[in-house]
Amino acid sequence: MQPYIDEARKAISNPVLQTALANLQDRLGKGAAAAYQNLPEGPDLRLKAHDLRMQAINNLDVLLETLAGQVQKNGGKVIFADDAAVAVAACRKIARKHGVRRVVKGKSMVTEEIGLNPALAADGIEVTETDLGEYIIQLAEEHPSHIIAPAIHKTRSEIGTLFAQKLGIPYCNDPPTLTREARKALREKFLAADMGITGCNLACAETGHIAILSNEGNIRMATTLPGVHVAIMGMERVAATLTDHDVLLRLLSRGAAGQNMAGYVSHISGPRQTDHQDGPDHFYLIILDNGRSRILADERFREILCCIRCGACLNVCPVYAKIGGHAYGSTYSGPVGAVVSPLLSGVGRFRDLVLGETLCGACKDACPVNIDIPRMLLELRSMLADGDGYWQVRRNSFLEKSVWMFWSWMMQKRARYEIGAGLMKRIFP
Amino acid sequence: MEKDAAINRDPVIATLLYGRPITLFVQCLIDSLYPEVKDAVEIIFRRLALDTVCPPDQTCCGQPAFNAGYRKEARSAAARFIDIFGESETIVCPSGSCVNMVRHHYPLLFENDPIYYPKAISLGRRIFELTEFLVDVLHVEDIGAAFLGKVTYHDSCHLLRGLSVRSQPRRLIQSVKGATLVEMKDSDRCCGFGGSFFLKYPDISAAMAAGKVRAVIGSGADVVVGCDMGCLMQIQKHLIRIGSGIKTLHIAQLLAMAG
Numbered sequence: 011m012q013p014y015i016d017e018a019r020k021a022i023s024n025p026v027l028q029t030a031l032a033n034l035q036d037r038l039g040k041g042a043a044a045a046y047q048n049l050p051e052g053p054d055l056r057l058k059a060h061d062l063r064m065q066a067i068n069n070l071d072v073l074l075e076t077l078a079g080q081v082q083k084n085g086g087k088v089i090f091a092d093d094a095a096v097a098v099a100a101c102r103k104i105a106r107k108h109g110v111r112r113v114v115k116g117k118s119m120v121t122e123e124i125g126l127n128p129a130l131a132a133d134g135i136e137v138t139e140t141d142l143g144e145y146i147i148q149l150a151e152e153h154p155s156h157i158i159a160p161a162i163h164k165t166r167s168e169i170g171t172l173f174a175q176k177l178g179i180p181y182c183n184d185p186p187t188l189t190r191e192a193r194k195a196l197r198e199k200f201l202a203a204d205m206g207i208t209g210c211n212l213a214c215a216e217t218g219h220i221a222i223l224s225n226e227g228n229i230r231m232a233t234t235l236p237g238v239h240v241a242i243m244g245m246e247r248v249a250a251t252l253t254d255h256d257v258l259l260r261l262l263s264r265g266a267a268g269q270n271m272a273g274y275v276s277h278i279s280g281p282r283q284t285d286h287q288d289g290p291d292h293f294y295l296i297i298l299d300n301g302r303s304r305i306l307a308d309e310r311f312r313e314i315l316c317c318i319r320c321g322a323c324l325n326v327c328p329v330y331a332k333i334g335g336h337a338y339g340s341t342y343s344g345p346v347g348a349v350v351s352p353l354l355s356g357v358g359r360f361r362d363l364v365l366g367e368t369l370c371g372a373c374k375d376a377c378p379v380n381i382d383i384p385r386m387l388l389e390l391r392s393m394l395a396d397g398d399g400y401w402q403v404r405r406n407s408f409l410e411k412s413v414w415m416f417w418s419w420m421m422q423k424r425a426r427y428e429i430g431a432g433l434m435k436r437i438f439p
Numbered sequence: 440m441e442k443d444a445a446i447n448r449d450p451v452i453a454t455l456l457y458g459r460p461i462t463l464f465v466q467c468l469i470d471s472l473y474p475e476v477k478d479a480v481e482i483i484f485r486r487l488a489l490d491t492v493c494p495p496d497q498t499c500c501g502q503p504a505f506n507a508g509y510r511k512e513a514r515s516a517a518a519r520f521i522d523i524f525g526e527s528e529t530i531v532c533p534s535g536s537c538v539n540m541v542r543h544h545y546p547l548l549f550e551n552d553p554i555y556y557p558k559a560i561s562l563g564r565r566i567f568e569l570t571e572f573l574v575d576v577l578h579v580e581d582i583g584a585a586f587l588g589k590v591t592y593h594d595s596c597h598l599l600r601g602l603s604v605r606s607q608p609r610r611l612i613q614s615v616k617g618a619t620l621v622e623m624k625d626s627d628r629c630c631g632f633g634g635s636f637f638l639k640y641p642d643i644s645a646a647m648a649a650g651k652v653r654a655v656i657g658s659g660a661d662v663v664v665g666c667d668m669g670c671l672m673q674i675q676k677h678l679i680r681i682g683s684g685i686k687t688l689h690i691a692q693l694l695a696m697a698g
Contacts, residue, residue, distance in 0.1 A: 329643060331650075332643055365636075365640075366643065368632070368634075370596035372596075388505070388508070391508030394508055395508030395510070411509070417504060418511075420498075421519065427498040431467070
């Protein structure tokens with residue numbers, strides 16, 4: 011089985027998907043590049059942001075403790091989850107405690123990572139995704155193919171057919187009409203929900219709050235209408251100070267969609283206080299490890315924890331542009347997925363993600379925090395070549411190793427090299 | 440993009456000042472498959488009245504093994520490269536990819552080697568990609584070349600993002616008598632060659648090349664010029680595949696064309 015290659019082939023032979031991916035990159039990829047140029051501090055803010063993120067990652071223990079303390083002081087509850095199972099169990103327990111029957115969700119890749127939706131559904135809880143793209147994917151019973159544009163692989167006529175089937179409306183392929191229908195259906199879900207579950211774009215340790223960005227206003231409703239709000243964050247998503255937080259949110263919006271700032275920004279620091287007009291009665295923050303500590307402990311890969319999941323690298327990657335998100339076979343696709351998926355879920359299992367890139371470096375230039383993804387891909391390749399105890403990676407076949415050993419021997423003498431060169435001439439006449 | 444601060448011009452200036460020859464490193468792809476590109480580089484330097492030498496023992500810089508993850512094997516090729524070129528004052532290579540390997544990856548390969556690490560750092564400052572050397576070091580843009588037609592330029596990834604070379608080749612092309620530079624869409628998008636990538640993932644590589652070839656044709660150019668034979672080999676193959684008559688040329692070949 012070669013899922014990466016097979017799925018890639020499928021994507022390449024789908025002309026509709028190819029057009030959608032090309033449009034996505036022309037719009038968002040170029041939009042981000044232009045938006046960095048317009049930064050008041052200049053495009054080099056990306057380099058400064060990289061330092062801010064590295065500092066935060068290097069002091070993660072202190073920052074998370076501070077964050078947790080602040081959230082608790084504000085009346086929220088904080089749960090540290092070592093892995094997906096603990097996080098899911100915590101969510102289910104909260105739902106049971108509050109007698110939850112209906113959940114509305116904000117778009118969150120980390121809940122995809124831990125497989126939260128099926129677990130809640132198994133408890134008889136109705137879970138509704140409220141981001142339009144995620145809602146479409148949920149109705150279609152698929153997985154997102156892009157970190158911020160989950161339904162990029164679907165055409166409007168496919169969505170029209172889907173809505174006709176699932177929402178019982180007459181078929182149409184007019185985006186405003188379809189959006190209106192989704193909005194109508196979602197309003198009822200918001201009003202009936204007794205729990206909201208969201209991710210977290212970035213927390214701030216100094217203030218003890220989390221920020222969630224959206225362009226649809228759904229986050230605002232999911233976090234204020236239901237009586238309970240559960241936010242789940244990867245443990246790396248914390249900034250030290252409000253100043254750092256501000257820099258990073260501005261870069262995140264630019265990287266994700268070329269916007270100076272997302273349409274809606276929700277800053278949430280706990281449950282409703284007595285003088286608040288609205289908000290949930292209960293607020294829980296689940297901080298997820300799920301393999302991140304292991305990454306943190308390895309100097310070579312610690313840098314990937316700087317990622318703020320904006321999707322900018324997907325929007326410029328020439329490989330992603332051809333194969334789309336599903337070929338990666340994991341929650342996180344594109345260049346960041348090629349590094350983070352192997353580290354979170356097994357380097358051997360995701361070896362094609364590591365090898366199936368050209369090391370062109372477009373991702374690094376597009377990254378709002380200037381993460382050196384090609385460097386880490388090279389490190390991962392070296393791990394695959396020679397094996398690695400810490401990551402429990404078995405090396406590639408002995409045959410491959412022998413080929414490179416032979417190659418290296420050939421390169422040691424000009425006469426041998428010329429034999430190789432002669433061979434090349436035969437292969438590529 | 441960060442500026443490449445690694446370049447040290449002092450030994451280079453000495454080379455030029457005392458009329459000592461410039462050492463050529465001929466990328467293995469050129470050496471084995473495209474010897475005409477090496478000839479073109481020599482013509483350019485002859486025209487500039489600069490002597491060149493080409494160490495006869497040279498083989499490969501080690502990049503193929505390094506990119507595949509085989510660092511031990513890459514290191515042995517790299518050490519040999521350092522032994523051969525370590526004494527040369529100024530080295531010029533008609534490939535951005537190889538220069539990027541020496542300048543930016545050798546220090547990583549030898550980070551724990553007290554003997555080779557300083558040699559690698561020093562070598563990285565004295566090795567130049569051809570267009571970078573002509574424009575940034577020699578301050579030459581017009582080499583007296585002539586070519587009648589429209590030329591489009593493909594930015595190869597390692598040259599552009601590794602060495603920050605974007606304007607230099609374009610300035611050289613614009614100085615060619617009779618040549619008009621026409622930009623293609625997304626000239627800085629990877630062609631899908633990627634070394635062993637095109638062998639391991641042929642479908643993805645071909646899909647990427649198809650996009651590049653469409654951009655080339657869309658530019659209305661008569662030839663595609665680039666600074667790395669890997670990319671040009673890939674682009675040429677796919678141009679032929681769709682029956683296009685557009686030719687690829689290494690920039691050295693264009694610059695060597697006589698007026």
